[in-house]
Amino acid sequence: MQQRTRRILAGTIAAAAVTTSMTACRGGANADDSSGTPKVSIMVGGIDKVIYLPAKLTEQLGYFKDAGVDVDLKTEPSGASAENVMLAGQVDGVVGFYDHTITLQAQDKCTESVVQFAKVPGEAEVVSTKAAAVSGAADFKGKKLGVTSPGSSTDYLTQYLATKNGTDTSAYTTVTAGAGSTFIAALQNGGIDAGMTTDPTIxxxxxxxxxKVLIDMRTEEGTQAALGGLYPAASLYMTCDYVKKNPKTVQKLADAFVKTMTWISTHSAAEIAAKMPQDYAGGDPALYEQSIKDSSPMFTTDGKMPDGGPETVLDVLGTFSDTVKAKKDTIDLSKTYTTEFVDAAK
Incomplete structure (x- = not known):
């Protein structure tokens, strides 16, 4: 119960931080008005995660330069942190989960996905080999379940899976396990019995x-089975104000990213891995290549939002996010994403 209280308190503090940060938000610079190559700063919610691979890959392939835009990629450990930095006016966009745009609309803040990288979460529930009697979400009761951070996409998806399979969210303990080495350590030392994470951590x-993988949401089939529909995740999202003021710059970003999505769909995991920085492999190139192979089915080929995807996301958030639940019936999904720029991409 103490852990549950801490989680709720953390969520309240995070929400307050978002509200406070908005007072400093100036809607972003007018990049379209600048002479020469427009400069854009993008915060990635974990730049070495395979789910967000298109961001760094686009840079590595030189597609930002080809499109005529100067992009500064920054990184934060989680999507929630990245979102707050954008709302504070410190960066122009975020590479993170699409579901943040819905949560923010419920807080009367307008953001929209302008390029959709993934049609599914690209995540998996990984159960510790030491954990006894965990064969599915129905066995979450009494367990310590790892998420990236409270109020994150991994948190809401964990709640959804638990409830869908008859386990109340108060029946398990939520643990902030992060990703990468911290998640691995939590598995190793018994800090979590299972947890939701992405490749290359998986x-x-x-x-x-x-x-071992318990619930796999890196593929369309696995996601359909777990959630009952597609769950668009990794995306480039920006404030509506920035998009409105800088359509030429946003178009250049879309041109670059759509080109990357097409490239990913026509190249092997080995070819993709070879283009990425060597340190992303963590000293094990073969394992990194495997993680890309396992996760690549999540990516769109054209940067477009999958049909029915936003509705699935709203269903999950409208059930477990107190913020969204209160506004679920008034959420306008058409304002949380646009296909205007990917439709016009070169």
């Missing part, structure tokens, strides 16, 4: 014999 946990 591949590392399995390779080390620390965990």
């Amino acid at each position: 591949a590392t946990a399995v390779d080390k014999g620390l965990g």
Whole structure:
């Protein structure tokens, strides 16, 4: 119960931080008005995560330069942190989960996905090999379940899976496990019995014999089975104000990213891995390549929002996010994403 109280308190503090940060938000610079190559800063919610691979890959392929835009990629450990930095006016956009645009609309803040990288979460529930009697979400009761952070997409999806399978969210303990080394350590030292994470953390946990995939949402089939529909996740989203003021710059970003999505769909995991910075492989190139192979089915080929996807996301958030639940019936999904720029992409 103490852990649950801490989680609720953390969510309240995070919400307050968002509200406070908005007072400093100036709607972003007018990049379209600048002479020469427009400069854009983008915060990535974990730049070395495979779910957000298109961001760095676009830079590596030189597609930002080809499109005529100067992009500064920054990184934060979680999507929620990245979102707050954008709302504070410190960056122009975020590469993070689409579901943030819905949560923010419920807070009367307008943001929209302008390029959709993934049609599914690209995540998996990984169960510790030491955990007894956990064969599905129905066995979450009494367990310690890891999420990236309270109020994150991994948190809401964990709640959805638990409830859908008959386990109340108060029946398990939520643990902030992060991703990468912190998630692996939590599995190793018994800090969590299971947790939701992404590649290459998934591949590392399995390779080390620390965990096995329990629920796989890296594919359309696995996501449909777990959630009952597609759940568009990784995307480039920006404030509506920035998009309105800078359509030429946003178009250049879309041109670059759509080109990357097409490139990913026509190249092997080995070819993709070869283009990424060597340190992203964490000293194990073969394992990194495998993680890309396992996760690549999540990506769109054209940067477009999948049909029915926003409705699935709203269903999840409208059930478990107190913020969205209160406004679920008034959420206008058409204002949370646009296909205008990907439709016009070169």
